[in-house]
Amino acid sequence: MPSLQQITCVDDFQRLARRRVPRMFYDYVDSGSWTESTYRANHADLQALKFRQRVARNIEHRHLRSTLLGEDYAMPLALAPTGLTGMQRADGEILAARAAERFGVPFTLSTMSICSIEEVAAHTSRPFWFQLYVMRDREFIGRLIDRARKAGCSALMVTMDLQVLGQRHKDIKNGLSTPPRPTITNLLNLATKPAWCWQMLHTRRRVMGNIVGHAQGVSDMRSLAVWTAEQFDPALGWADLAWIKERWGGKIIVKGVMDAEDARLAVQAGADAIVVSNHGGRQLDGAPSTISALSPIVRAVGSQAEVWMDGGIRSGQDVLRALAMGARGVLVGRAFLYALGALGEAGVNRCLELIANELSVSMAFCGRTKVGQIDADVLLNSALYS
Numbered sequence: 277m278p279s280l281q282q283i284t285c286v287d288d289f290q291r292l293a294r295r296r297v298p299r300m301f302y303d304y305v306d307s308g309s310w311t312e313s314t315y316r317a318n319h320a321d322l323q324a325l326k327f328r329q330r331v332a333r334n335i336e337h338r339h340l341r342s343t344l345l346g347e348d349y350a351m352p353l354a355l356a357p358t359g360l361t362g363m364q365r366a367d368g369e370i371l372a373a374r375a376a377e378r379f380g381v382p383f384t385l386s387t388m389s390i391c392s393i394e395e396v397a398a399h400t401s402r403p404f405w406f407q408l409y410v411m412r413d414r415e416f417i418g419r420l421i422d423r424a425r426k427a428g429c430s431a432l433m434v435t436m437d438l439q440v441l442g443q444r445h446k447d448i449k450n451g452l453s454t455p456p457r458p459t460i461t462n463l464l465n466l467a468t469k470p471a472w473c474w475q476m477l478h479t480r481r482r483v484m485g486n487i488v489g490h491a492q493g494v495s496d497m498r499s500l501a502v503w504t505a506e507q508f509d510p511a512l513g514w515a516d517l518a519w520i521k522e523r524w525g526g527k528i529i530v531k532g533v534m535d536a537e538d539a540r541l542a543v544q545a546g547a548d549a550i551v552v553s554n555h556g557g558r559q560l561d562g563a564p565s566t567i568s569a570l571s572p573i574v575r576a577v578g579s580q581a582e583v584w585m586d587g588g589i590r591s592g593q594d595v596l597r598a599l600a601m602g603a604r605g606v607l608v609g610r611a612f613l614y615a616l617g618a619l620g621e622a623g624v625n626r627c628l629e630l631i632a633n634e635l636s637v638s639m640a641f642c643g644r645t646k647v648g649q650i651d652a653d654v655l656l657n658s659a660l661y662s
Contacts, residue, residue, distance in 0.1 A: 280619065280626050286590045286611045289627060293364070293617035296472060299465045300450035301363045305613045308557035309442035314565065315557025318588030321565040325597045326656040330643030338636050338645045344605050345431055345527050345549060345582065350380030351632050352605035352647055353595060355612050355624075356586050357407030357433060357531075362390025362482075364617040366475035370399045372616055375624035377402050379632075384433055384607070387420065392485030393427045403430035407531070409438060410516055411507040416491045421523050423490075432524045433551070434517060436542075437532030439510045442559040514545040521546040531586075534569045536576035539583075549582040549604075556587055556609055567601060574602035592634025596642070599650040 283289060294302055308315025342352035355376050361368040369391035376383035377400050384405040385396055393406060406424040411417055424432060446452075451459050466473060476482065487503070488494055494503045509516075521528045530542040531551035542550055552570050554563045566587035574583050585598045586607035598606050608631070615627035639645065642654040 280622060283619070283626055283630075285630060286614060286627065289611075289614040289618045289623060292619070293614040296469060297364055297617040298462070298469050298472060300452045300462055301360065302617065303446040303450055304360060304452055305364070305610055307444050307446040308561060309444050309559060310561035312557060312561065314554055314561050314563050317565040318554070318557055318567070319590060321567050322588045322594050322597050325567070325600070327638065327642055328654055328656045329641050333643035335640040335643065335645055338640060340632055340635060340647055342605065342647045344382065347430070349382065351595075351635060352599065353631065354382035354405070354605065354607050355384060356607035356609035357384040357386035357435070358609050358613055359386050359388035360390060361386065361613065361616065364613050365472070365620050366479040367391060367481055368616050369396055371621035372612060372624050373400050373404055375621050375628065376404075379625060379628040381628065387486055388484055389486055390481050390484060393423050393429070395481065395485060397427040403428045405429060405431045405433055405529070407433040407435055408520065409435055410509055410512050410520070412509045413491065413507060418523055419490065420486065421520065425524065425526070431527040431529055432520070433529040433531050434520055435531045436512065437553070437555050437559050438508060439512050440508065442555070442561065444558060514541050517542070517545040517547070533573065534563060534566070536572045539573045539576050543577060543580045547581050549584060550577060551607060552583060552585045552603070554587055567598065570598070570601050570603060592631045592636070593638045595631060595635050596638045596650065596654065599647065600652055600654045
């Protein structure tokens with residue numbers, strides 16, 4: 277097994293995670309919907325943006341500190357909400373939240389997490405963000421919002437692009453359901469992951485902790501499967517966001533916006549920040565990449581709300597590209613999940629170190645010393661991308 281210092285990029289974590297995490301859970305992360313064209317485009321379109329290298333600039337004193345929603349952080353990056361994080365590694369949400377806290381960036385807990393809001397709060401000392409899926413059962417959603425407030429969460433992130441579920445071929449073929457189907461193929465694959473199995477045997481956190489025991493009639497994995505299949509709400513609208521904001525009473529982040537008009541409607545409904553996101557290419561295949569959708573949304577929103585971006589961010593250079601195109605910050609999902617599956621909490625911390633170093637060094641080559649100095653001029657022929 278390589279040492280942490282031998283891990284030099286997210287690709288190293290990905291290769292190690294592929295060996296250590298059961299196939300159904302690794303594929304859950306490393307997949308998109310249908311042909312996966314949007315999943316691939318998120319990263320490829322970022323790579324198409326080329327930097328404008330500058331020399332003979334004073335780049336001696338650089339720092340990455342930034343503010344998101346008025347709070348100071350080590351860099352303009354947050355860990356994205358990701359479902360089933362605790363299946364990449366036992367107690368995964370707790371481990372990732374602790375690494376984010378130690379490094380000084382926000383962690384976002386998913387509604388569909390294995391570790392509950394209360395469990396993550398009990399193992400951290402600073403507020404984290406909570407991501408909300410809006411279900412048909414509004415009483416449950418109201419209680420979930422109240423639980424997040426009681427746990428001290430500092431912002432609520434409402435995901436708007438999962439009213440229906442995009443078809444993900446790998447998940448279907450792997451039998452990834454709620455609960456996962458114990459097929460012979462899955463059981464044979466589990467036998468090749470002894471460390472993962474050992475860790476899971478030594479935790480009691482193996483179900484969706486925010487739902488089981490909290491939603492009416494959901495007491496085990498079987499009842500969870502029935503409940504989940506019926507709960508995503510295709511009638512979700514902007515009026516629901518206004519209700520959520522009133523119930524929450526704090527900062528609201530709207531995730532899943534890919535259109536300038538939707539961005540304006542989100543602001544009107546009370547969004548303090550918007551995440552330009554296509555769900556990592558896991559929902560509407562054939563949609564544009566997030567980096568290509570970013571600039572029109574930034575222009576539409578102006579100073580009314582912060583605009584962030586996720587999708588395809590695998591390095592500090594990708595962070596720099598997103599900031600140059602107008603994002604106030606970015607969210608990373610797959611990058612930290614690979615690190616978590618590979619090396620646990622230490623892996624997530626190392627992943628953040630790598631991204632921060634890549635961002636700092638790349639800024640230097642572009643003649644910038646502070647995040648606030650990053651603009652479209654760090655990109656070559658940036659007008660082509662606006």
